[in-house]
Amino acid sequence: MSDLKTTVPLYSPAYFGYSFLGGIISCSTTHSAITCLDLIKTRAQVATHTTTPLSISKLFKQVDGLKLLYTGGLTTFIGYGLQGFGKYGFYELFKYKYSSLFPKDFNQTYVYLLSSASAEFIADILLCPLEAVKIKQQTFVKSNTEFLNYQKKHLPMIATFKDLFKQGKLYTGIVPLWFRQIPYTMVKFTTFEKIVEFIYEKLDLKKQEMNKLQQASVSFVSGFFAGTMCAIVSNPADxxxxxxxxxxxxxxxxxxxxxxxxxxxxxxxxxxxxxxxxGLPTRVVMISCLTSMQWLIYDSFKIVVGLPTTGGH
Incomplete structure (x- = not known):
């Protein structure tokens, strides 16, 4: 029998509150942890044909190398925490609302797509200003050679935010961000839900009969494959x-x-x-690992607080 007990009533205020909190935790921790990969990817995307490639080996040989690799790390932590709040929390809310609006025989795949698109639309409004700040921090020094030898303190988050605010550039990238993130999240959540359903259908055990580790493992595997798909779909907009x-x-x-x-x-x-x-190869590695860890953290958090894991119910 399963050792998993759900103590929070489904679709109660506490259920949605924990979903919002779980989204903050899963997105802020995972995105900030891989800031180094994001830095490499972002600098590759804005580089010219004459730009000398960023030398990772040189970064690790210098005292400030790790600090340089994590340029924009705090901005990432806050920005993607806000995005996770909107992405996961509103997804759960919209999925419940849309499911109650449509007939019982309505194709659930459309509910996943619509719910994730609606949630991401809100999440990007929360993320966009911090994303603009982060990219400026990471790309302000254009030359990679100069970046490696950059001894001054990089653009601080608050000062950069104020500067972009004065210039009216905090939401310059909101439309491309929607074009990047909404298809990304639609693929991420829908693929995840469908893979979870597929795994549970192929296993002898039902979801409610599986223990915590087994359910968390399903979330991790499903998240990895969902991440690969959404990385490819969203790269042009990124x-x-x-x-x-x-x-x-x-x-x-x-x-x-x-x-x-x-x-x-x-x-x-x-x-x-x-x-x-x-930057696609780096992005595929980054997003696959990122998405699998996000779902693992998010669903593990749900297990700890007494909620069922995502999908299969």
């Missing part, structure tokens, strides 16, 4: 978000580019379709 939030150096372009759409057209003209896949 590249454009990085481009939009990095400094525009061409003086001629600065004088004529006035809108976000003009900047997008300009950046795409420089990199083309192939350039939309910059």
């Amino acid at each position: 590249v454009m978000v990085s481009k939009l939030n990095s400094p525009l150096e061409d003086p001629a372009a600065k004088s004529v580019i006035k809108t976000t759409s003009e900047r997008l057209t300009y950046e795409y003209g420089k990199i083309g379709f192939r350039g939309l896949w910059l």
Whole structure:
């Protein structure tokens, strides 16, 4: 028999409250932990063809190497904590609301897609200002050689936030962010839910008969494969978000580019379709590991507080 006991009533205020809290914990810890990979990916996305590749070995040989690798780490922790609050908490809320609106025989896959899209729309509004700050912190020093020798303190989070606020640039990337994150989250949550359903269907044990470790393992495996899929789907938009939030150096372009759409057209003209896949290998590794750990932390938290794990119910 299962040693898993759910003590919090389903869809009660406590159920949703814990879901919001679990989202904060899972996203803030995982995203900040892999800031180093995100830094490498982001700098690769905004690099020019003449940019010398970032030397990871040199970073580890210098005193401030680890600090440089985690540039924007605190911003990431706060920003993605806010995003996790919206992403996971509102997903649970919207899934419950939409399920009650539609007939019982309605295809649940559409509920997953609609719920995740709605939740991510809100989550990105919370994330966008901090994402802009983080990217500026990570890409302000354009040359990788200069970055490796950068001894000054990197742009502090609060000062950078104030600077972008004055310039009206905190939400410059909101539309590309929606284009990146909404398909990403739709694939992430729907694929996860479907893989969980598939695993439970193929196992001899029913979900309620599995112990804590078994249920958490299902979440981890499902999260890994869901992460691989959503990394691929969202990479083009991720590249454009990085481009939009990095400094525009061409003086001629600065004088004529006035809108976000003009900047997008300009950046795409420089990199083309192939350039939309910059940083993909790093992103696949990063997002697969990230997503699997997020679901593991999120569902483990739910188990600890007396909630059922996500999916299969």
